[in-house]
């Protein structure tokens with residue numbers, strides 16, 4: 001700040017025009033409090049960091065093509081438009097936070113941003129990114145008014161978190177690889193998520209999604225949680241593994257998807273942690289024809305007919321199957337413990353009024369007063385650690401992400 005004031009004074013005293021532009025351009029953090037303040041930077045090819053604290057409604061930062069550090073605008077209730085016709089790259093974080101009037105965000109040639117961190121943009125309805133951002137490491141978009149992510153189309157990303165955007169009805173991106181995590185939660189109830197090219201992901205959680213499509217998904221290296229979604233169907237024909245069997249990490253959980261009728265992955269052969277299906281009141285069919293190994297528990301509770309998983313060879317944790325429908329336990333499921341396929345405790349209960357999960361949680365809303373100590377006790381009596389018990393994994397991750 002002080003350095004910048006000194007530079008500004010020097011600028012005025014010398015009466016220089018473009019001569020001093022190099023010094024001005026290398027200001028560590030350029031701060032503009034009005035559009036007029038930006039005039040000194042328009043000839044700069046690049047800036048280090050730019051902070052906008054504008055008292056003007058319209059801010060145009062055209063001129064520089066690169067900001068090597070951060071572009072930041074926070075807590076501003078005056079600015080309604082932020083534009084640039086020249087900026088192509090932001091080497092640091094593009095932070096927009098608490099901009100209550102911002103309705104126009106237009107960056108004609110922006111393609112590369114290290115991190116996008118946008119929150120509290122209650123009137124920003126869309127992005128005007130003509131070229132489109134195609135490279136970003138981290139993306140967080142929360143509490144905005146945007147209805148689609150058109151303008152951001154990444155091929156790969158480390159982490160992406162899109163939550164609480166009440167108008168967001170579409171996420172459609174060509175992304176192929178998500179190396180750390182994806183979280184989508186609490187957006188518009190009609191949200192359609194289409195990830196046609198996604199083939200590899202680490203942790204992924206989808207919540208409150210109306211439609212989900214991942215036709216190319218082959219590997220989820222971490223956990224894959226599908227929670228409280230409203231879709232009637234979801235499958236992924238090319239998915240072969242979730243998590244890492246060698247480390248017993250990475251669970252597959254379907255919890256509280258109340259319209260879903262079928263849980264079926266034709267080609268999943270390995271789940272590293274737990275495989276849990278709970279509180280999906282309409283699921284009638286569970287089919288995992290190729291599932292061979294599970295590093296944690298298999299924990300299925302609900303209203304389904306006999307689950308189909310004929311290829312099981314090794315279940316390191318417990319087996320818990322409880323259904324309010326009549327299921328056949330004796331022909332297959334009850335034999336797995338004796339055949340040393342299931343290493344933990346084994347339970348299979350047909351036609352029960354109160355199907356419960358492996359850690360003792362009731363899945364029906366009318367009954368069940370399992371205290372946490374009961375749940376803990378039940379879990380340990382199953383001889384499974386918490387990482388392997390689906391509910392704990394889900395709870396842990398959710399508290400971390402939300």
Ligand SMILES: *[C@@H]1O[C@H](CO)[C@@H](O)[C@H](O)[C@H]1NC(C)=O
Nearest residue numbers: 072073074075076095097098
């Ligand atoms: C913005 O305002 C919020 C709440 O008023 C405050 O917590 C936050 O620190 C402010 N951020 C900045 C960068 O001033």
Ligand SMILES: *[C@@H]1O[C@H](CO)[C@@H](O)[C@H](O)[C@H]1NC(C)=O
Nearest residue numbers: 176177178179180199200201
């Ligand atoms: C995706 O990224 C991970 C981590 O960077 C890498 O190990 C994996 O091979 C990549 N997968 C594909 C299909 O590119």
Ligand SMILES: *[C@@H]1O[C@H](CO)[C@@H](O)[C@H](O)[C@H]1NC(C)=O
Nearest residue numbers: 180181202203222223396397
């Ligand atoms: C994935 O989630 C698990 C459990 O919450 C966590 O321990 C792990 O660090 C996460 N992995 C990545 C790459 O974020």
Ligand SMILES: *[C@@H]1O[C@H](CO)[C@@H](O)[C@H](O)[C@H]1NC(C)=O
Nearest residue numbers: 155174175176196197198215
């Ligand atoms: C994504 O997949 C579609 C077909 O599903 C294909 O037409 C397109 O070329 C793919 N895009 C990339 C970048 O691989």
Ligand SMILES: *[C@@H]1O[C@H](CO)[C@@H](O)[C@H](O)[C@H]1NC(C)=O
Nearest residue numbers: 210211212230231232233234
């Ligand atoms: C799957 O769900 C989508 C909406 O989410 C619906 O349009 C489609 O008809 C459903 N497909 C089947 C086979 O039920």
Ligand SMILES: *[C@@H]1O[C@H](CO)[C@@H](O)[C@H](O)[C@H]1NC(C)=O
Nearest residue numbers: 196199215216217218237238
């Ligand atoms: C599914 O996997 C097969 C075999 O690896 C591949 O040929 C096919 O293109 C994949 N489908 C999609 C939609 O990615």
Ligand SMILES: *[C@@H]1O[C@H](CO)[C@@H](O)[C@H](O)[C@H]1NC(C)=O
Nearest residue numbers: 202221222243244247249250
């Ligand atoms: C895949 O997950 C395991 C944990 O099970 C982790 O050690 C490994 O680093 C992950 N792989 C990549 C490429 O992130």
Ligand SMILES: *[C@@H]1O[C@H](CO)[C@@H](O)[C@H](O)[C@H]1NC(C)=O
Nearest residue numbers: 279280281302303355363364
């Ligand atoms: C079974 O289905 C009924 C209605 O179809 C639902 O009310 C109940 O919650 C379901 N039970 C479980 C355990 O999913």
Ligand SMILES: *[C@@H]1O[C@H](CO)[C@@H](O)[C@H](O)[C@H]1NC(C)=O
Nearest residue numbers: 255278279361362363365391
């Ligand atoms: C299922 O729903 C009940 C009642 O809402 C809740 O107590 C329980 O924790 C849920 N189970 C899971 C596995 O989330």
